[in-house]
Amino acid sequence: MKTIDEYRIEIETAIRNLKLPEGKLDNLYNPIRYALSAGGKRIRPVLTLMAADAFGQKAPEAVMPAVGLETFHNFTLLHDDVMDKSEMRRGRLTVHKKFNENTAILSGDTMLTLASQYVSQVPDNLLRVVIDAFNEMAINVYEGQQLDMDFEQQSQIALTDYIEMIQKKTGALLGTCTMIGALIGGASEKDAQKMYEFGLQTGVAFQIQDDWLDTFGDYTTFGKSIGGDINNGKKTYLYVAAFEQDSQTAKALREAYEIPAGDVRVKTVTRIYEKLGINEATKKAVNHYSSLALKALNSTSLDDEKKEVFRKLAEKLIGRKK
Amino acid sequence: MKTIDEYRIEIETAIRNLKLPEGKLDNLYNPIRYALSAGGKRIRPVLTLMAADAFGQKAPEAVMPAVGLETFHNFTLLHDDVMDKSEMRRGRLTVHKKFNENTAILSGDTMLTLASQYVSQVPDNLLRVVIDAFNEMAINVYEGQQLDMDFEQQSQIALTDYIEMIQKKTGALLGTCTMIGALIGGASEKDAQKMYEFGLQTGVAFQIQDDWLDTFGDYTTFGKSIGGDINNGKKTYLYVAAFEQDSQTAKALREAYEIPAGDVRVKTVTRIYEKLGINEATKKAVNHYSSLALKALNSTSLDDEKKEVFRKLAEKLIGRKK
Numbered sequence: 121m122k123t124i125d126e127y128r129i130e131i132e133t134a135i136r137n138l139k140l141p142e143g144k145l146d147n148l149y150n151p152i153r154y155a156l157s158a159g160g161k162r163i164r165p166v167l168t169l170m171a172a173d174a175f176g177q178k179a180p181e182a183v184m185p186a187v188g189l190e191t192f193h194n195f196t197l198l199h200d201d202v203m204d205k206s207e208m209r210r211g212r213l214t215v216h217k218k219f220n221e222n223t224a225i226l227s228g229d230t231m232l233t234l235a236s237q238y239v240s241q242v243p244d245n246l247l248r249v250v251i252d253a254f255n256e257m258a259i260n261v262y263e264g265q266q267l268d269m270d271f272e273q274q275s276q277i278a279l280t281d282y283i284e285m286i287q288k289k290t291g292a293l294l295g296t297c298t299m300i301g302a303l304i305g306g307a308s309e310k311d312a313q314k315m316y317e318f319g320l321q322t323g324v325a326f327q328i329q330d331d332w333l334d335t336f337g338d339y340t341t342f343g344k345s346i347g348g349d350i351n352n353g354k355k356t357y358l359y360v361a362a363f364e365q366d367s368q369t370a371k372a373l374r375e376a377y378e379i380p381a382g383d384v385r386v387k388t389v390t391r392i393y394e395k396l397g398i399n400e401a402t403k404k405a406v407n408h409y410s411s412l413a414l415k416a417l418n419s420t421s422l423d424d425e426k427k428e429v430f431r432k433l434a435e436k437l438i439g440r441k442k
Numbered sequence: 443m444k445t446i447d448e449y450r451i452e453i454e455t456a457i458r459n460l461k462l463p464e465g466k467l468d469n470l471y472n473p474i475r476y477a478l479s480a481g482g483k484r485i486r487p488v489l490t491l492m493a494a495d496a497f498g499q500k501a502p503e504a505v506m507p508a509v510g511l512e513t514f515h516n517f518t519l520l521h522d523d524v525m526d527k528s529e530m531r532r533g534r535l536t537v538h539k540k541f542n543e544n545t546a547i548l549s550g551d552t553m554l555t556l557a558s559q560y561v562s563q564v565p566d567n568l569l570r571v572v573i574d575a576f577n578e579m580a581i582n583v584y585e586g587q588q589l590d591m592d593f594e595q596q597s598q599i600a601l602t603d604y605i606e607m608i609q610k611k612t613g614a615l616l617g618t619c620t621m622i623g624a625l626i627g628g629a630s631e632k633d634a635q636k637m638y639e640f641g642l643q644t645g646v647a648f649q650i651q652d653d654w655l656d657t658f659g660d661y662t663t664f665g666k667s668i669g670g671d672i673n674n675g676k677k678t679y680l681y682v683a684a685f686e687q688d689s690q691t692a693k694a695l696r697e698a699y700e701i702p703a704g705d706v707r708v709k710t711v712t713r714i715y716e717k718l719g720i721n722e723a724t725k726k727a728v729n730h731y732s733s734l735a736l737k738a739l740n741s742t743s744l745d746d747e748k749k750e751v752f753r754k755l756a757e758k759l760i761g762r763k764k
Binding site: 247262 | 550566
């Protein structure tokens with residue numbers, strides 16, 4: 121197996137070499153080129169290549185499906201940015217800000233179909249299972265996004281519903297990336313399913329950690345300003361867990377969220393979290409889902425050396441400082 | 443083969459019986475139920491069932507793929523309505539007006555993936571060709587929509603570019619509907635390709651006829667108000683054909699379009715069209731593309747009786763009064 125950086129470079133190269141039409145249709149394809157060139161860690165397609173290599177040294181065959189999964193991810197970011205009216209993404213203007221909203225909608229649609237085209241570049245005997253997994257994952261992601269939007273309108277959310285939401289919105293794609301890679305590598309159906317579980321639970325742990333970092337992270341290494349979620353009234357793992365405690369806590373939290381966005385609100389909410397032990401409880405949840413991921417990984421037929429590579433990647437992802 | 447109405451009822455029944463999640467995810471799926479229940483002629487999925495029956499009495503096997511193609515069509519209408527800021531569709535509020543814009547974007551995305559799921563319900567030996575045809579068609583539709591939006595900003599458009607746009611935006615889907623139906627029916631690759639051509643050219647003729655009706659149609663039977671395209675400054679076949687004539691015509695037309703929207707503008711532009719013989723030239727173009735469609739149909743291996751059924755449907759579609 122290669123290093124994570126080597127896999128990432130393979131993905132970057134494949135994305136740069138995509139043959140998207142030029143000229144007359146630039147208004148449709150330039151926003152796609154822009155969205156796909158934004159970089160980032162490319163963690164999803166890297167997972168696909170890693171899994172394909174781990175199970176059968178088939179990374180080259182997995183490159184186009186991996187690019188498809190990354191294209192899908194970028195399509196969801198593009199449409200999410202329109203829905204959230206976000207102006208910046210990865211230090212650059214979002215697509216609907218740089219171009220316009222109609223372009224963002226139509227180029228996003230195009231990216232979803234391109235993703236499907238790239239993902240379907242697998243041997244015939246895998247086509248059905250890969251296409252089905254891809255479509256089912258996509259449905260999960262939309263449902264997760266809808267639940268996330270619904271939560272914004274609700275004050276009380278069950279922790280199990282929150283976990284379901286991040287499983288769909290974040291976990292399903294990571295799980296599908298590892299699973300499709302494993303299938304291309306020649307993994308058994310059972311191993312492919314375990315690798316899905318590994319990706320899924322890693323995604324859940326990652327998302328909870330992301331929530332934690334936004335409140336308890338270290339600004340200098342996290343890179344985003346601390347308390348953004350609190351100021352935006354976002355329903356995070358911390359918020360949901362705190363709200364579940366008792367009616368008095370819920371009341372205090374509701375009042376804290378009535379303070380205008382700013383340092384005072386962030387400090388007040390953070391103090392409530394600390395008093396309730398949410399800081400520790402959240403870290404415990406991250407560990408819980410990480411251990412579910414590792415349990416799934418350990419139950420595959422991969423040898424220890426290969427398991428170690430995935431374990432390290434998951435640690436790097438979840439324990440990430442920025 | 444059954445009657446068009448019988449096929450339409452089969453499609454309506456299948457759409458009504460779709461098992462979309464209910465309850466928690468209503469905010470995502472209610473707009474989809476709303477969009478899919480709007481009715482209409484269901485001409486696209488009817489073509490798929492007809493072709494499946496004509497080539498192999500396989501309409502039942504074609505129902506889900508046909509529903510997928512109709513779902514795709516409705517997804518494009520939904521996103522187009524967001525982009526055009528249209529308020530009404532088929533006598534009802536558009537999805538983004540009845541619900542909201544974010545809902546329309548996300549439910550539309552979901553419909554595209556549902557379409558892909560339904561279309562992929564074909565025997566394994568057809569999966570690759572059907573999925574590839576579906577994705578290629580979808581890309582054509584987005585490209586056609588982009589060209590259509592681009593044309594709004596251009597005063598001079600080549601007639602060949604206009605034809606390319608409607609081939610992509612309207613023709614490709616109709617062609618894919620007949621082709622996929624034919625493939626499910628067991629048609630040879632050659633026959634399937636001819637049926638694609640039949641659907642494609644029928645779609646082009648239909649679109650040009652639609653442009654003609656908007657200016658020269660009979661209000662009482664057309665059902666839409668005459669001159670809508672002229673008042674909206676839409677680049678129709680008539681406009682593009684007139685503009686191609688000479689610089690004097692182009693100047694007169696440009697001036698006519700500077701008249702504020704209303705009866706005077708409509709009458710002035712219509713008079714220019716009439717003077718140039720655009721009325722007749724457009725009818726000739728409709729006949730030209732209709733005859734290309736029939737030529738393709740006639741060159742298939744279908745027996746005369748079956749050809750007659752498709753010929754009648756095309757006539758009904760193109761010669762439609764509303």
